[in-house]
Amino acid sequence: QKEVEQDPGPLSVPEGAIVSLNCTYSNSAFQYFMWYRQYSRKGPELLMYTYSSGNKEDGRFTAQVDKSSKYISLFIRDSQPSDSATYLCAMSEDSGGSNYKLTFGKGTLLTVNP
Amino acid sequence: NAGVTQTPKFQVLKTGQSMTLQCAQDMNHNSMYWYRQDPGMGLRLIYYSASEGTTDKGEVPNGYNVSRLNKREFSLRLESAAPSQTSVYFCASSAQQNSPLHFGNGTRLTVT
Numbered sequence: 001q002k003e004v005e006q007d008p009g010p011l012s013v014p015e016g017a018i019v020s021l022n023c024t025y026s027n028s029a030f031q032y033f034m035w036y037r038q039y040s041r042k043g044p045e046l047l048m049y050t051y052s053s054g055n056k057e058d059g060r061f062t063a064q065v066d067k068s069s070k071y072i073s074l075f076i077r078d079s080q081p082s083d084s085a086t087y088l089c090a091m092s093e094d095s096g097g098s099n100y101k102l103t104f105g106k107g108t109l110l111t112v113n114p
Numbered sequence: 115n116a117g118v119t120q121t122p123k124f125q126v127l128k129t130g131q132s133m134t135l136q137c138a139q140d141m142n143h144n145s146m147y148w149y150r151q152d153p154g155m156g157l158r159l160i161y162y163s164a165s166e167g168t169t170d171k172g173e174v175p176n177g178y179n180v181s182r183l184n185k186r187e188f189s190l191r192l193e194s195a196a197p198s199q200t201s202v203y204f205c206a207s208s209a210q211q212n213s214p215l216h217f218g219n220g221t222r223l224t225v226t
Binding site for chain 1 (some may be wrong): 116145147148154155156157158159170172186191204206208212213214215216217218219220
């Protein structure tokens with residue numbers, strides 16, 4: 001079983017829809033959880049960063065961590081065509097959250113149609 | 115502010131040829147990283163440099179070497195390219211080892 005599983009999609013939604021992106025993981029030691037957004041032909045950029053369980057909200061984006069189920073989610077409200085991108089989850093078990101111990105998901109390709 | 119700059123953007127090599135991918139950051143970050151991204155595999159860490167003067171292997175270091183030339187620059191060298199090294203290579207930097215990663219826009223390498 002791979003450490004981090006992410007449905008590659010593609011996921012296609014109409015503008016204004018609520019989008020739910022998810023990752024599951026098997027390593028119960030993961031403590032730091034991140035979501036990166038990657039536009040076509042560009043490098044990933046950090047969207048959300050959470051530690052341990054709970055929710056974090058930033059504008060139209062909400063990140064949710066359920067450590068008991070080993071499941072993380074990213075919700076996008078009022079989705080826009082500019083949200084069309086690949087979304088990567090990433091996790092680290094390191095107590096200091098070191099980047100060199102990050103495990104990335106394979107990414108979910110999202111298209112928001114006008 | 116350029117952020118992380120990678121050169122070249124595209125490269126085609128024949129098997130056995132060598133090349134160096136260049137990366138420079140202008141954010142005064144201490145840590146730098148090289149990743150490869152393959153379809154169905156996600157991002158995998160090749161090498162990293164926690165601070166100037168240090169380098170360490172990541173998950174997939176075989177066939178690669180790195181040099182942290184100074185605080186700004188971190189290069190990745192393929193001594194004898196193989197078709198399995200066909201990939202998109204991303205350089206990234208972070209202020210500290212546990213700070214958010216800032217990525218460049220990648221080098222698309224094809225080895226025939």
